[in-house]
Amino acid sequence: MIKYRLEITKGEPIRYISHLDFASLMQRAICRAHLPAAYSEGFNPHMKISFASALSVGVTSDAEYMDLELKKDICQPELFDKLSKALPPGVRLLKARQIDMRAKALMSIVDEASYSIVLPCQDNLNTVTEAVNKFNQTKEIVVVRETPKKRKEIEIKQYLPKAMQYNLEDNTLNISLNIKITSTGTTKPNEILDVLKNEYKLNIAVENALVCRTGLYHQGKALIDID
Known part of the structure; x- marks a missing residue:
């Protein structure tokens, strides 16, 4: 298992989508990029991604943050290249950094x-x-x-x-x-x-x-x- 912290944008083309739709958009991009995303267990498994703070509908962002867990190792340049190519208009991947699996959740530290x-x-x-x-x-x-x-x-x-x-x-x-x-x-x-x-x-x-x-x-x- 490995965890990455991503810095991404939410641009003008997707200004009016909700936070839930933005999360779904990112999940689809991760699937298109064929990244080995980790999923929760149980009858309804969810991709292990988490965000810092929900963005209101109608608001764009120069720097949103998302943590992504992967079930096997992948180097930063490969992840950055694959995910960047899979993102739709309005979303850009600015940075990707590997973090400790025990790092605190984004929602618990953003202030x-x-x-x-x-x-x-x-x-x-x-x-x-x-x-x-x-x-x-x-x-x-x-x-x-x-x-x-x-x-x-x-x-x-x-x-x-x-x-x-x-x-x-x-x-x-x-x-x-x-x-x-x-x-x-x-x-x-x-x-x-x-x-x-x-x-x-x-x-x-x-x-x-x-x-x-x-x-x-x-x-x-x-x-x-x-x-």
């Missing part, structure tokens, strides 16, 4: 994500600066998260470890932010955009926002570098 957001904005720079500064300086911001089964209040500033960064050019607002991922919860980029629009009165087209996850980390290090 932060970084995002880049691009969206239309009809305000001038002074208005944007005032709104973002107020957002950054506010100690607590509560949003309501609704699901078909419940309605829950979430305090989102606890999940923002640093100030939001931004620039405005030609009616396009570019935002960079980091979000903590904890065992008790997290927030989402769209929740933050809704606050900027509804609470701080920015004239932004949230529905047209292009959100990209640019990294996933454990204590400041990219997950590909964590054993």
Whole structure:
């Protein structure tokens, strides 16, 4: 048995597929690549792959992470070449690294994500600066998260470890932010955009926002570098 940690992208062609569909897409690519994937035992065996953090529908990513267990040894260059050729449009394999079979699960170590957001904005720079500064300086911001089964209040500033960064050019607002991922919860980029629009009165087209996850980390290090 051997385990690899993969750094992959989720690009524009597959922006709107769900996390489960993305996982299925990766499983099919592994099969096409004829990699000796390991499977769980029992009546309904599953390929032994695992991800760090589910990506919301409509969000792209420059760096998703997946662990893959193989039932027999294969060298890194061979795995990289075979899997790269089998991946569909929208997915690129950036890195592959062998890790210890006893390495902690990705979901148990990921603690932060970084995002880049691009969206239309009809305000001038002074208005944007005032709104973002107020957002950054506010100690607590509560949003309501609704699901078909419940309605829950979430305090989102606890999940923002640093100030939001931004620039405005030609009616396009570019935002960079980091979000903590904890065992008790997290927030989402769209929740933050809704606050900027509804609470701080920015004239932004949230529905047209292009959100990209640019990294996933454990204590400041990219997950590909964590054993």
